[in-house]
Amino acid sequence: MERTGAQIVWETILREGxxxxxxxxxxxxxxxxxxxxxxxxxxVLVRHEQAAVHMAEGWARATGKVGVxxxxxxxxxxxxxxGLANAMMDSIPVVAITGQVASNLLxxxxxxxxxxxxVTLPVTKxxxxxxxxxxxxxxxxxxxxxxxxxRPGPVVVDICKDVQNAKIDWTYPExxxxxxxxxxxxxxxxxxxxxxxxxxQASRPLILAGHGVQMGKAEAELIELAERAQIPVVTTxxxxxxxxxxxxxxxxxxxxxGEAATNHAVQECxxxxxxxxxxxxxxxxxxxxFAPKAKVIHFExxxxxxxxxVRPTVTVLGDCKQTLGALLPGIQPAxxxxxxxxxxxxxxxxxxxxxxxxxxxELIPPFVMRQLWHATKGECTVVTDVGQHQxxxxxxxxxxxxGQLITSGGLGTMGFxxxxxxxxxxxxxxxxxxxxVGDGGFQQTLQELGTIVQENVAVKIGIINNGxxxxxxxxxxxxxxxxxxxxxxxxxxxMKLADAYGIPALRVTANDxxxxxxxxxxxHDGPFLVEFQVKEEVNVYPMVxxxxxxxxxxxxxxxxxxxxxxxxxxxx
Amino acid sequence: xxxxxxxxxxxxxxxxxxxxxxxxxxxxxxxxxAVGHSETPGISRMTFVVDGDxxxxxxxxxxxxxxxxxxxxxxxxxxxxxxxxxxxxRVRTDTQTRAEIMQIVDVYRAQIVDIxxxxxxxxxxxxxxxxxxxxxxxxxxxxxxxxxxGRVAITRGRATLHPTHAVNGAGxxxxxxxxx
Ligand SMILES: Cc1ncc(C[n+]2csc(CCOP(=O)(O)OP(=O)(O)O)c2C)c(N)n1
Ligand SMILES: [Mg+2]
Numbered sequence: 046m047e048r049t050g051a052q053i054v055w056e057t058i059l060r061e062g063x064x065x066x067x068x069x070x071x072x073x074x075x076x077x078x079x080x081x082x083x084x085x086x087x088x089v090l091v092r093h094e095q096a097a098v099h100m101a102e103g104w105a106r107a108t109g110k111v112g113v114x115x116x117x118x119x120x121x122x123x124x125x126x127x128g129l130a131n132a133m134m135d136s137i138p139v140v141a142i143t144g145q146v147a148s149n150l151l152x153x154x155x156x157x158x159x160x161x162x163x164v165t166l167p168v169t170k171x172x173x174x175x176x177x178x179x180x181x182x183x184x185x186x187x188x189x190x191x192x193x194x195x196r197p198g199p200v201v202v203d204i205c206k207d208v209q210n211a212k213i214d215w216t217y218p219e220x221x222x223x224x225x226x227x228x229x230x231x232x233x234x235x236x237x238x239x240x241x242x243x244x245x246q247a248s249r250p251l252i253l254a255g256h257g258v259q260m261g262k263a264e265a266e267l268i269e270l271a272e273r274a275q276i277p278v279v280t281t282x283x284x285x286x287x288x289x290x291x292x293x294x295x296x297x298x299x300x301x302x303g304e305a306a307t308n309h310a311v312q313e314c315x316x317x318x319x320x321x322x323x324x325x326x327x328x329x330x331x332x333x334x335f336a337p338k339a340k341v342i343h344f345e346x347x348x349x350x351x352x353x354x355v356r357p358t359v360t361v362l363g364d365c366k367q368t369l370g371a372l373l374p375g376i377q378p379a380x381x382x383x384x385x386x387x388x389x390x391x392x393x394x395x396x397x398x399x400x401x402x403x404x405x406x407e408l409i410p411p412f413v414m415r416q417l418w419h420a421t422k423g424e425c426t427v428v429t430d431v432g433q434h435q436x437x438x439x440x441x442x443x444x445x446x447x448g449q450l451i452t453s454g455g456l457g458t459m460g461f462x463x464x465x466x467x468x469x470x471x472x473x474x475x476x477x478x479x480x481x482v483g484d485g486g487f488q489q490t491l492q493e494l495g496t497i498v499q500e501n502v503a504v505k506i507g508i509i510n511n512g513x514x515x516x517x518x519x520x521x522x523x524x525x526x527x528x529x530x531x532x533x534x535x536x537x538x539x540m541k542l543a544d545a546y547g548i549p550a551l552r553v554t555a556n557d558x559x560x561x562x563x564x565x566x567x568x569h570d571g572p573f574l575v576e577f578q579v580k581e582e583v584n585v586y587p588m589v590x591x592x593x594x595x596x597x598x599x600x601x602x603x604x605x606x607x608x609x610x611x612x613x614x615x616x617x
Numbered sequence: 618x619x620x621x622x623x624x625x626x627x628x629x630x631x632x633x634x635x636x637x638x639x640x641x642x643x644x645x646x647x648x649x650x651a652v653g654h655s656e657t658p659g660i661s662r663m664t665f666v667v668d669g670d671x672x673x674x675x676x677x678x679x680x681x682x683x684x685x686x687x688x689x690x691x692x693x694x695x696x697x698x699x700x701x702x703x704x705x706x707r708v709r710t711d712t713q714t715r716a717e718i719m720q721i722v723d724v725y726r727a728q729i730v731d732i733x734x735x736x737x738x739x740x741x742x743x744x745x746x747x748x749x750x751x752x753x754x755x756x757x758x759x760x761x762x763x764x765x766x767g768r769v770a771i772t773r774g775r776a777t778l779h780p781t782h783a784v785n786g787a788g789x790x791x792x793x794x795x796x797x
Contacts, residue, residue: 162631166638171685174630191685224660225627225685349679352672 048215050181050208051080054142057185059084060217063113065104065471067097071117073157074144076209078115089471089500092492094121096464098128098199099490102137103428103468106451107476111138111192112468118144119157122203123164127458129199130168134455135283136260138197140188148176148205161203170198178211186218190226196347197260230348230362237368239359240318240342241375247316249384250276251339253299253328256283256454257321257346257365259447264288266369267320274379277388279307281322283454286444296388300328301589302436305598306391308589311336312596313387320344321365324354325455334594344368407580408556410434410509414441417479417507420563425477426451428469430462430486433515436585438481460489466504467497477505477567484510484536494546497572505566506574510536512581519584523599539576550574619648620674620694621666621770626687628654628661635684636663639677645669649702649767660688664769697773703766704748705730706739709759718758725751736761 048056054077058066065087070078081088091097094116101112116122122143132139146155162174171191173184181204188200244250258267264287271278271294278288279299288295296307303311311317317339322328329335332354343350343357344365351360361368414437417427423443428451429435435452444450451469453461466480487508497504518532543550551562553575566573587598626632633652640647648666655662667674674692682690710718715737722729722739725747731738741751745768752760 163634166631166634167642172631223627223685224688228682228688347683349676349683351679353676 049212051077055084061189066113067100068115069094071121073118073206092495094124096493098125099461099464100468101139103465104472105137107469107472113140115142119159122161131456131458132199133168136197138192139199140192141201143203145203145205147207165201169201172201175204175208178208178213232362236361237371245377249315251314252276252278253319254284254287255281255322258287261365263366264447275381286447286449289445290443298439302585305587308595309391310388314339317341323350330589330595409583410437410579411441413577414438416559418442420560428466428480430482431457431459432483433585434483434509459486463490464493467502470502470504479505481507485514498546503571508576511579543574548572548574552576554578619668622692624663624690625660632686651767651769698770700770702768703742705764707762708737708755710737714758
């Protein structure tokens with residue numbers, strides 16, 4: 046079949062089951078845009094290319110498919126860099142199609158020519174510069190394969206304008222033959238056996254489960270392991286929901302803002318079973334004092350993550366659904382009663398006051414997170430931005446299933462929340478989606494309100510307005526004697542802003558308005574914005590100081606400040 | 618410590634940048650780098666020497682293995698290998714020193730590949746320390762120009778580094794040892 050380069054782009058996208066593309070046109074991608082109307086694809090016109098890639102990420106996280114974004118050359122492509130870096134860090138499958146100047150102009154500083162493969166090389170899993178139509182069929186097909194296979198990640202396909210117009214006799218390349226695409230893992234044959242022996246002998250075992258569990262769809266295997274041997278489960282930020290947080294063995298998130306009991310469990314365990322996680326410094330704290338009593342078993346798909354930060358005693362390479370599945374038959378039932386008792390003892394010290402039941406005069410963010418849970422009965426997906434509100438969401442919203450929280454972990458990208466929520470909503474139209482964003486992060490990508498209205502995307506937006514770049518302010522309070530340099534932040538009148546876009550909105554300033562406002566937003570058929578004007582200088586506790594051991598935490602100072610327990614084992 | 622790493626990769630644009638980038642990111646200096654064809658068409662073989670602590674090099678090697686273009690990587694530092702480098706050295710000569718230099722060349726089993734009135738070009742092949750010591754000696758006569766290829770390495774006898782690349786046939790890994 047004769048096809049133009051532009052048609053090959055669209056036909057490959059459709060073959061991947063992708064029906065939404067987030068993009069922004071320009072000269073170098075025009076031939077591809079021109080071919081678009083012939084295909085059953087919904088194009089979402091963003092207001093800034095950074096949002097296109099964040100939307101593709103949100104869409105990918107919500108659907109499990111490869112998210113696609115499309116931009117023109119030069120500034121269009123460079124605007125993608127932050128989102129690509131985010132996708133790289135959080136292993137999100139994304140394909141970015143970028144137009145490039147005509148191949149005969151390459152290297153000559155033509156108008157809007159940027160070395161896009163050069164710029165994006167360190168922030169992509171792979172990238173292509175396509176200078177000839179012959180290379181396009183494989184490049185497109187491989188791009189999707191690479192983005193979703195193994196440890197997923199972003200791939201850029203930079204296509205010269207003349208290639209988009211050129212014609213070729215095209216058939217979809219069903220088999221991809223490049224040797225580097227099909228590499229076998231070097232598994233130690235006895236790894237699974239050794240792992241099961243260590244687990245069976247453990248007296249204080251602990252599971253530390255990350256994003257890999259969700260990506261590998263291994264929650265059932267994880268829970269079976271936990272239940273059979275009564276092993277408590279700590280998760281990373283991106284691993285929240287791997288086990289329902291109401292489960293008696295769920296300890297919630299560990300690390301820099303993990304609950305004290307949770308971090309103590311990490312420090313005291315004798316066997317640490319790490320599954321699909323990479324020992325990020327936000328999880329481990331000071332490395333040489335991390336889990337000092339533990340032998341570590343690392344279940345991991347990516348060999349380059351093994352031994353990077355923590356040297357495991359046993360490494361089990363591979364897809365964790367398969368490796369955990371292979372492990373389970375060798376696991377003996379156990380109770381670990383004393384160990385679980387010890388952990389409950391630690392939890393009791395944090396469970397003093399539950400803010401859900403507590404009279405609090407001022408409106409504080411943890412209360413909002415709890416009420417969001419109550420008002421939705423946990424039946425919603427939350428997409429957060431980055432900062433204090435993100436940590437409060439992680440602590441106080443009770444995640445019940447994988448994928449219920451979509452957030453920027455490894456890169457901590459402010460501005461991610463709103464566009465990612467749009468992507469998630471388009472990926473899961475029947476799901477209630479709440480974007481929970483700070484006043485700072487919201488103002489980094491609020492231009493996407495325009496996209497939301499134009500595309501009628503029914504996301505609910507909750508702005509936690511504390512008048513500060515709150516997380517940075519907290520560090521200034523703790524470590525820089527409250528010198529608030531560059532952190533107080535003015536916001537526009539969000540009611541007027543929403544009104545300007547024609548989005549209905551509410552401002553909440555008191556506790557008793559929180560629940561009804563969330564309900565109003567939920568009941569509205571369409572996008573809705575709620576501004577929560579919260580108390581300003583509230584801190585996220587506990588906190589492990591940067592460079593400190595995870596066992597050494599700045600604890601909640603007392604009921605006079607913000608109280609509340611972890612969201613572990615809710616009492617309602 | 619200095620590590621000698623051998624990597625096989627597809628012969629495509631951008632491959633060198635990718636490899637270099639992994640080391641640049643860590644602030645490693647690549648001390649020497651030699652690239653050329655391997656026995657498999659379409660696959661280049663690269664030998665490079667980097668100086669860095671064990672863990673960092675190990676990590677960089679693992680990340681290198683992960684690259685799509687890269688089919689295999691081997692750190693041969695601790696393996697029995699034949700290591701060679703080639704150098705071309707232009708030395709200043711006159712009627713008095715020429716004979717002396719030729720004697721030195723003989724001892725080092727080097728070759729004279731060009732003779733001019735006031736200079737000689739000497740080609741020497743060997744392990745780096747031998748080349749270093751020859752260059753040291755020649756330095757006394759005055760080196761005008763020099764070029765070295767950088768180290769190439771191949772393992773000895775049985776343990777030959779022989780990648781079985783799946784250049785034909787999708788999905789076949791053909792028993793290659795390295796992964797992802
Ligand atoms: C793009 C970007 N710039 C800067 C930072 C550093 N940073 C981390 S949290 C934070 C403050 C976020 O403020 P806000 O969005 O108001 O959320 P809050 O912490 O107040 O809940 C900043 C500036 C970042 N993570 N991302
Ligand atoms: Mg704020």
